[in-house]
Amino acid sequence: MMKEFDFKRIPAPLLLWYNTHKRDLPWRENPTPYRVWVSEIMLQQTRVEAVKEYFARFITELPDVFALAVCEEEKLLKLWEGLGYYSRVRNLQKAAKVLVSVYGGEFPRDLAALKDLPGIGSYTAGAIASIAFGLPTPAVDGNVFRVAARLEENPTCIADPKYRQYLEERLSAVYPKSGEACSAFTQSLFELGALLCKPQNPDCAQCPLQDLCRARRNGTQALFPVMPEKKAKRQERVAVFLIETPEGFCIRRREEGVLRGMNELPSALLQDGETPEELLNEWGMYAFKEVARKKYAHIFTHIRWDITCVWVRAESAPFDTYSLEEIEDSISLPTAFKQCLGILKEV
Ligand code: SF4
Structure with missing residues (x-):
């Protein structure tokens, strides 16, 4: 039985670190719901460096949900060419059409309504709600699973849906209350996973959470998170x-x-x-x-x-x-x- 981990102790040191170490990324300037949404969908399965150019072109050509909703399919696919997983961009357009027809082109400020949009799951909804609207809603992606699993040496496989639910509940309970800090906390978890708590060779000596981290203390970083078995292609x-x-x-x-x-x-x-x-x-x-x-x-x-x-x-x-x-x-x-x-x- 895993001993309970006190997640309350992570926001303060993490936010302090994030303030001075965050990267300048194009989607972090003017984080409107539209820009956060497009960037988060692009970043699924794609490296940050590769996304920068796609994001700039996409936002220039299709600056808002209205433009996205009426974009011709061939132009849309051309803007996505090379990113792969084309269902992502088809769903972006489906959701844009719903946003225009049902919400007058605005994003709903509500997690459940965001999750109802095509292609928006728990992670993306949490990212939009916290980063753009400043709501205390976690966005659990691979980076966040890795950081959290190592902090508490959680032996649950990340493919287990109960683990996502558990982590969302734990993190929700410790989110800051104010808007700006909510946005920063979501991004600080992404940033820690991307810059220090990397899949291989995490840079624990630089980590603001090193004193709390069980995996660092026990030298078990490589054992967490527990991943699903890879199927042969x-x-x-x-x-x-x-x-x-x-x-x-x-x-x-x-x-x-x-x-x-x-x-x-x-x-x-x-x-x-x-x-x-x-x-x-x-x-x-x-x-x-x-x-x-x-x-x-x-x-x-x-x-x-x-x-x-x-x-x-x-x-x-x-x-x-x-x-x-x-x-x-x-x-x-x-x-x-x-x-x-x-x-x-x-x-
Ligand atoms: S101490 Fe190391 S393993 Fe623990 S959260 Fe920080 S970078 Fe990750």
């Missing part, structure tokens, strides 16, 4: 085609599988013994000249694609075609396919 062999015709390169919409609904360079799973040429034949292509081919891998959350990219020239196209400028400037193409375009520069 499914491996698939995929052929991706760069089909060049006098009119341009073929692009089509994916109708099934991973990245369904996104644009792609024509592709298909390769069955055992099947060759890329046979796939082209299935699309009615018999007269073509291979220019080059290369192999690369692309890793999704649960799947690994071993890709054979084949560049062919043909007189006519089995799918819609676009110029290279159009593809680069206005057609969104997920990274798994975009990598294939690199072949053009290598030959």
